[in-house]
Every structure is written in structure tokens, then in C-alpha cells.
Amino acid sequence: MSQRHPRGTLFASGHTTPAGLATLITARKPVSKPVKARAAEAANPIPSRADDVYARLLQAINDGRFRPGDRVLETEIADWLMVSRTPVREALRRLESEDVLARATQGLTVAEMGEDELFELYDLREALEATAAEFAAHHATAGDLRELQRVLELEAHVPQHDNLSMAAVNRTFHIALAAASHNRYLSKTLNAMQDAFLRLPSTTFSMGGRPGKALEEHSKIVEAIAARDPAAAARHARAHIRASRRTRIRLNEQVRKLASERDGPGKPPKVWR
Numbered sequence: 608m609s610q611r612h613p614r615g616t617l618f619a620s621g622h623t624t625p626a627g628l629a630t631l632i633t634a635r636k637p638v639s640k641p642v643k644a645r646a647a648e649a650a651n652p653i654p655s656r657a658d659d660v661y662a663r664l665l666q667a668i669n670d671g672r673f674r675p676g677d678r679v680l681e682t683e684i685a686d687w688l689m690v691s692r693t694p695v696r697e698a699l700r701r702l703e704s705e706d707v708l709a710r711a712t713q714g715l716t717v718a719e720m721g722e723d724e725l726f727e728l729y730d731l732r733e734a735l736e737a738t739a740a741e742f743a744a745h746h747a748t749a750g751d752l753r754e755l756q757r758v759l760e761l762e763a764h765v766p767q768h769d770n771l772s773m774a775a776v777n778r779t780f781h782i783a784l785a786a787a788s789h790n791r792y793l794s795k796t797l798n799a800m801q802d803a804f805l806r807l808p809s810t811t812f813s814m815g816g817r818p819g820k821a822l823e824e825h826s827k828i829v830e831a832i833a834a835r836d837p838a839a840a841a842r843h844a845r846a847h848i849r850a851s852r853r854t855r856i857r858l859n860e861q862v863r864k865l866a867s868e869r870d871g872p873g874k875p876p877k878v879w880r
């Protein structure tokens with residue numbers, strides 16, 4: 608790990624957890640609760656300590672506290688988060704199995720996400736967000752629409768320069784959109800994909816003009832859902848993810864340029880640094 612110290616309070620929500628799967632499995636036992644209530648519990652399981660460590664580490668990578676190539680030591684993470692080593696070990700194992708961490712000669716390090724993988728991620732996200740928006744136009748309840756509107760209002764009030772808050776509100780918006788689709792497999796898959804996006808250091812909301820545009824795009828998706836127009840909802844969701852992808856490409860180009868200016872032309876640029 609580098610000399611930089613993790614700081615501040617980190618959180619991430621909405622990630623898919625093994626605990627969630629366990630809840631889903633136990634929910635099959637005969638219980639007195641209505642199916643809807645059990646489904647809600649399965650979608651929002653109480654996170655275990657290892658889940659929390661996992662979410663915080665992903666967020667720390669996204670915030671740039673840990674960068675590709677940095678060593679990740681079990682003892683340091685345990686000290687930083689003030690937890691025992693057991694949940695840290697479990698979280699690190701999970702991050703390694705998801706290729707967020709890689710085993711190098713010096714131990715576990717933060718893995719780089721190559722461009723191929725990034726584009727595969729965007730391709731699938733585009734298809735799934737469009738499906739979620741389409742389903743939401745069919746199935747969103749009045750409560751779902753209120754929640755989506757609430758997140759839009761929140762988004763409108765975040766200062767445009769506050770990239771991290773923007774990214775967090777964006778995440779909340781997409782979790783609400785997935786929930787409004789009323790398809791738990793789609794929600795779980797989309798929420799897991801959001802975790803994959805946390806592996807990318809920095810956020811597209813750091814690019815000038817992007818926060819305002821994203822709010823416009825989100826608003827169009829919600830308008831189409833409220834109008835019960837599945838085709839328009841899907842179209843606007845696709846357009847939103849494509850715009851985000853174009854911004855990510857521009858962001859990467861800037862990062863690459865800065866890296867090559869810093870490291871000199873002789874060194875291969877560290878794409879994500």
C-alpha cells in the first residue's frame with residue numbers, strides 16, 4: 608500500500624451480498640410473512656461486517672485512496688477500519704475472487720481494469736439499465752415514482768463541483784431505478800454492476816458539465832416512466848449510459864495525457880492513474 612492514508616467516513620450501499628443470497632434462500636422456508644415483505648428483506652439484507660469492509664474498500668478505490676498497483680495489507684485495513692482481521696480476510700477474499708484485487712509477488716494489490724473490460728461493463732450496463740427503465744414504466748408504483756423524484760431533487764441540490772456527492776446520488780438514482788423495475792434478479796445484477804464501477808478510480812462527474820447533463824438525462828428517464836412509456840424510458844436510459852461512456856473515454860484520455868506528461872514518453876502510461 609502507498610503512503611497515502613485512507614481518511615474520512617466511507618460508505619457504499621446497494622451492493623449484492625452473500626448475506627443477501629442467504630436471505631433469499633432462507634426466505635424459501637415456510638414463514639408467516641407475506642411474500643412481498645420477504646422479497647423486500649432479500650433485496651435489502653442487513654450487511655455483515657465483511658460486507659461493510661468490502662463496500663468501504665471499493666469506495667476507497669473509487670475515491671482514489673487506493674490506486675491500481677497499491678498493496679492491500681490485511682493488518683492495515685483492520686487497523687484503519689477498526690475491525691478484527693476475520694471480516695477483512697473475508698472481504699479481501701471476495702475482492703480477489705472478483706478480480707478487484709490481484710495476487711502479486713509482494714502480496715495482494717489493487718488490480719487495474721483494462722479498457723476491454725471497461726467497455727464490456729458499459730455494454731452490459733446499457734442493456735440492463737434500458738431493461739430496468741422499460742420494466743419500471745410497466746411496474747413502478749406511486750411510491751417508486753416518489754422515490755425517483757426525491758432523488759432527482761436531491762441531485763439538483765448537490766453543488767456541481769462536489770463530485771463524490773454527485774457520484775453517490777447517481778448511485779442512489781440507479782438503485783431506485785432498479786428497484787422500480789420490480790425484478791429482483793435485474794436489481795441484484797445492476798447493483799453488483801454498480802460495485803464494478805466503484806473499481807474505477809475517479810468519477811465521470813469530475814468532467815465539466817457532466818453533472819448538469821446527467822440530471823437532465825435522469826429526469827427524462829423518470830418522465831417516461833411516469834408517462835408509462837416503456838420504449839421512451841428504455842431509449843433515454845440507453846442514451847444516458849452512452850453519454851456516461853463517452854465521458855469516461857474523455858476522462859481516460861485526460862488521465863493518460865497527464866500520466867504521460869508526468870512519467871515521460873519512455874514509460875508506458877498507467878491508464879488509471
Ligand SMILES: [Zn+2]
Pocket residue numbers: 777780781821825847
Ligand atoms: Zn446516472
